[in-house]
Amino acid sequence: MENERVLLMLLPFWDPQVPPLGISCLKSWLNRQHHRVTLADANIEAHFREIQDSYYQLLEKYIPGKWREHLRNIGHEVLRNHMTAHPRYTDEKAYMELFEDIIFKTFFTTLAEPQIRELEDLVVEFYQRLENYMEEWLEKEKPTVLGLSVYSGTIAASLFAFKLAKEINPSILTVMGGGIFSGELAMGSPNFEFFLEQTPYIDKIIVGEGEVLFSKLLAGQLAAGKRVFTLGDQGREVLDLASVGIPDFSDLDLRYYPHLAAYTSRSCPFQCSFCVETVYWGRYRKKSGMHIARELQQMHEAHGGQVFVMCDSLLNPVITELAEALLHREASFYWDGYLRADPAVGDRENTFLWRRGGFYRARLGLESGSEQVLEAMGKKISLVQLKQAVSSLAYAGIKTTTMWVIGYPGETEADFQKTLDLIEELRDDIYEADCNPFWYFLTGQVNSSGWAQKNKSLLLYPESAKEMLLLQTWILEGEPSRKETFRRVNRFAAHLRKLGIPNPYTLQDFYRADERWKKLHKHAVPSLVELSNRDRIIDENLKINPLLTAGNPLYKESEFDF
Numbered sequence: 001m002e003n004e005r006v007l008l009m010l011l012p013f014w015d016p017q018v019p020p021l022g023i024s025c026l027k028s029w030l031n032r033q034h035h036r037v038t039l040a041d042a043n044i045e046a047h048f049r050e051i052q053d054s055y056y057q058l059l060e061k062y063i064p065g066k067w068r069e070h071l072r073n074i075g076h077e078v079l080r081n082h083m084t085a086h087p088r089y090t091d092e093k094a095y096m097e098l099f100e101d102i103i104f105k106t107f108f109t110t111l112a113e114p115q116i117r118e119l120e121d122l123v124v125e126f127y128q129r130l131e132n133y134m135e136e137w138l139e140k141e142k143p144t145v146l147g148l149s150v151y152s153g154t155i156a157a158s159l160f161a162f163k164l165a166k167e168i169n170p171s172i173l174t175v176m177g178g179g180i181f182s183g184e185l186a187m188g189s190p191n192f193e194f195f196l197e198q199t200p201y202i203d204k205i206i207v208g209e210g211e212v213l214f215s216k217l218l219a220g221q222l223a224a225g226k227r228v229f230t231l232g233d234q235g236r237e238v239l240d241l242a243s244v245g246i247p248d249f250s251d252l253d254l255r256y257y258p259h260l261a262a263y264t265s266r267s268c269p270f271q272c273s274f275c276v277e278t279v280y281w282g283r284y285r286k287k288s289g290m291h292i293a294r295e296l297q298q299m300h301e302a303h304g305g306q307v308f309v310m311c312d313s314l315l316n317p318v319i320t321e322l323a324e325a326l327l328h329r330e331a332s333f334y335w336d337g338y339l340r341a342d343p344a345v346g347d348r349e350n351t352f353l354w355r356r357g358g359f360y361r362a363r364l365g366l367e368s369g370s371e372q373v374l375e376a377m378g379k380k381i382s383l384v385q386l387k388q389a390v391s392s393l394a395y396a397g398i399k400t401t402t403m404w405v406i407g408y409p410g411e412t413e414a415d416f417q418k419t420l421d422l423i424e425e426l427r428d429d430i431y432e433a434d435c436n437p438f439w440y441f442l443t444g445q446v447n448s449s450g451w452a453q454k455n456k457s458l459l460l461y462p463e464s465a466k467e468m469l470l471l472q473t474w475i476l477e478g479e480p481s482r483k484e485t486f487r488r489v490n491r492f493a494a495h496l497r498k499l500g501i502p503n504p505y506t507l508q509d510f511y512r513a514d515e516r517w518k519k520l521h522k523h524a525v526p527s528l529v530e531l532s533n534r535d536r537i538i539d540e541n542l543k544i545n546p547l548l549t550a551g552n553p554l555y556k557e558s559e560f561d562f
Contacts, residue, residue, distance in 0.1 A: 004173075004218050006030060006037045007143035011130070011157035013052050013079070016043040018261035018309045019254060022149045022178065022210070024247035029211040031248065035218060038141050039251040042133060042157075051126045055079055055119060059107075062115045067107040067486070069493035072505060074437065074486065076153055077473075078106050083156035085468035086123050098465045105460060108483055127160060134161050138168055145218070150178035155471065159199065166201040175217065177206040184471045186443040187230070191471050196227070198470060204229065209239055209266065241266065241287050246295050249303060258507065258532050259309045260299055262335070264292050264318045289321030296326075296333045306538065307360075307531040310337030320350065323357025332539035334531055336361030336399070339389075341381050346388030351396040358541050360525040361399040361431070364389065369422030370415035373408050378447075387426065394429035397523030397544075399514075404435040406492055407485025409451055409476055411438075416488050420495050427499045428520050432513055434503050435492045437485045440476050451476055 008023040020041050027037040042048055059075055060068055081102050089095035096116065103111055111119075138146075146165050150158045162174050185192050187207055196205075205228045206213045213229050216222050222229055231238065247261065254260070265286035287295075300306060315322075315337040326333060339362040344350050366386050368374055374381060393400050404419060423433060442457060443449075451457075455476040466472055475482050496503060502513040507528070514527035526538050 004035045004145050005141065005143045006035050006145040006147060006218075007040065007137065007141050008037060008147045008149070009040045009042065009137070009161070010149050011042045011154045011161055012045075012048045012126075013076070013153045013157075014043045014151060016041065016257055018259045018311070019247075019249045019252045019257050020149065021247055021261040021263065021311050023147070024249050024252075024261070025244065026147070026210055026214060027251075028245045028248040030215060030218070032245075033215050033218065037248075038143070039248075040137055041252055042130075044253065044256040045133070047129050048126070048133075051122055051129070052079070055122050058115070058118055058122070062111055063107045064109055067109060067490055069490040069497075070435070073434070074106060074489060078102055080153055080156060081469055082119065083123055083126070084159070084470055085465075086120075086156075087127065087160055088468045088470065094464070095468060098461065098468060101461060101465075105482065106486070108486070126157075130157055130160060131164060134164050135168070138165060143172065145173045145175060147175040147177065147214070150176055150180045152180055152184055154178075155180055155184075159470075162199070163201045173204065174202050175204045175206065175214065176202050177210045177214075181205075181207040183439070183441050186441055187228070189441070189443045191442075194466065194472075195470065203227070206230075211239055211244070212237075238266070238283055238285060241285050242291060246298050246302075249299075254303055254305070258510075258528055259307050259336075260303060260305050261311055262292070262296060262299065262308045263311045264315060264322065264337075265312045267313065269314070269317060284317075286318050289318060289323075289325035292318070292322050293325040293329055293331065296335070297329070297331065300333065304534040305532075306333050306534075307528070308333060308335040310335055312337055314338050314340050316340050316342055316344070319354055319359065320344075323354045323359060326357045327353075327542075330542065331358070332537055332541055333358045334360040334525065334538075334541070336363065336401075338363045338365065339393075340364075341366060341386050341389035343385065346385060346392050348392045348395055351392045351398060352544065355396040355398055355523065355525070356541055356544050359398055360531075360541075361401055362393050363401045363403065364393075366390075366402050366422075367405045368408065368411070368415065369419035370411070373411055373415050376410060377405075377408060383422070386422070390426050390429045394431075394521055395523070397521050397525050399431035399517060399525060400429060402430050402433045404433065404492070405438055406435050406488045407438040407480050407482075409438070409455060409478060411480055416491075420492070423495065423501070424499060427501055430501050431517050432503055433496050433501050435489055437482075437489050440474055442474055454478075 008026060010020040010023060023039055027039055030037045056072055056075055059078070060071055063071065082099060085095060085098060099116060100110060103109065148158045148161060162176070165172050165174060181187065185195055204217060207228065207230045209231065212234050216234070222233060265284065267284040269284045296308060316339060335358055339345060341364055367377060367379060369383065371383055390400050390402065406416065423430065440451065455478045457474045458477055460473040460475050461469060480488070502509060502516065504510045504513045510528045514529070518524040523544060526540060530538060
């Protein structure tokens with residue numbers, strides 16, 4: 001299978017903050033094998049975003065206020081299940097009853113039939129537009145291979161596209177990969193086995209790191225009769241990241257993305273109980289700081305722009321090395337990424353070094369304000385540590401995006417109140433805050449089996465709905481209940497609104513959040529609007545002059561000795 005015409009796509013709905021990194025890395029890798037690879041990201045298409053926005057606007061209109069505070073976060077589960085069930089139902093009465101159940105178990109209210117019909121009309125319109133979109137791409141590119149990177153929010157559209165491609169061209173090779181195999185479709189789960197039975201139009205499935213497996217597939221070096229491939233099919237040998245070139249964004253219109261995408265590592269050196277990174281990616285690996293600095297320079301020269309999102313699970317092992325490498329090159333690139341609140345983050349000498357190296361936003365998985373919940377999660381961080389990390393980053397002007405998990409098994413009302421109290425205490429040092437309800441998967445998470453031993457797992461929707469939903473959802477019996485968890489999620493969002501802490505979704509929201517941050521912090525990083533202007537380079541990071549009192553007098557090594 002040499003010189004294949006490969007079409008790699010990311011379908012709705014996925015937030016287009018960055019160009020899709022996974023398929024861009026895959027294109028770069030496959031180009032070396034002389035395949036003709038084309039990328040397409042449907043998420044930047046306005047006619048798809050219009051459908052999503054209209055769907056959420058209708059939900060906001062019909063859902064009572066106390067249940068819609070965090071609608072654009074938890075509403076994605078409703079939209080995913082609705083879009084998945086629509087092409088698969090055969091009994092309209094059962095389909096409508098299922099949708100009523102989905103609404104009730106997410107927003108704990110009922111909708112009238114005309115309201116449900118309005119939402120249904122949007123789903124029908126979406127699939128009409130998606131069919132036209134796919135037909136145009138398949139006609140224009142005439143691919144011999146269609147590869148889709150699939151996540152929870154894109155599963156419905158992806159299945160529709162795979163099936164349509166096979167109907168148009170039965171000989172096309174359809175290949176599926178993506179992050180969904182780390183959660184809802186984790187290998188060994190009932191969902192995965194049922195999925196294989198129900199999707200004969202998907203020829204090959206790649207679980208985990210895809211570059212080597214995809215190239216071996218196209219070279220005919222994998223077992224012809226096998227359908228699912230994992231790291232085990234390459235001897236569990238993970239990719240040497242130093243051998244991988246920069247992602248290839250050449251097919252994408254980068255004007256639609258406020259950031260470029262990059263990465264410093266794969267997998268994670270930690271084992272938080274609710275996480276899937278190590279289960280999915282295998283052994284942790286990272287690039288050197290100088291290597292990453294060169295890649296950022298190469299991407300800047302190829303595409304312009306100077307602001308990047310690092311899509312790693314954690315930057316801690318490389319952040320200082322990268323900041324020093326960029327300062328050595330006197331480079332002004334601004335980058336953000338996920339950061340663990342470890343002792344080094346609580347040291348202002350470090351955060352000012354990172355700030356001068358271009359670090360402009362930290363995405364902190366703080367998860368809870370309760371010591372008991374943090375211990376149960378296996379976070380190995382203390383509340384003192386959390387507070388020092390947030391304040392140290394904010395003092396350097398680095399934007400602090402804080403993320404929280406609500407409804408972790410055993411979380412009490414007192415635990416939840418401690419989370420709200422901590423946020424209130426840190427309000428001026430928090431740039432934005434977002435939460436997710438605790439999601440449980442039968443397999444795939446570090447502690448999936450541990451929870452199952454303590455709490456009975458239950459199906460959220462009836463077994464009879466399996467044919468329509470394809471992906472079943474399980475919950476854990478015990479406290480807090482799903483209803484109480486979602487009540488707390490809405491209370492969390494209402495508390496943020498009362499405190500004036502934003503949770504931005506649109507560029508206008510980010511503009512307002514950035515203006516607030518500038519008023520709060522002397523060393524505040526430039527706004528996203530300023531950084532998105534590709535006509536000029538901003539180099540203020542090289543001119544930051546930290547105060548002499550930047551040291552942290554509250555820092556005690558013994559407090560963080562784990």
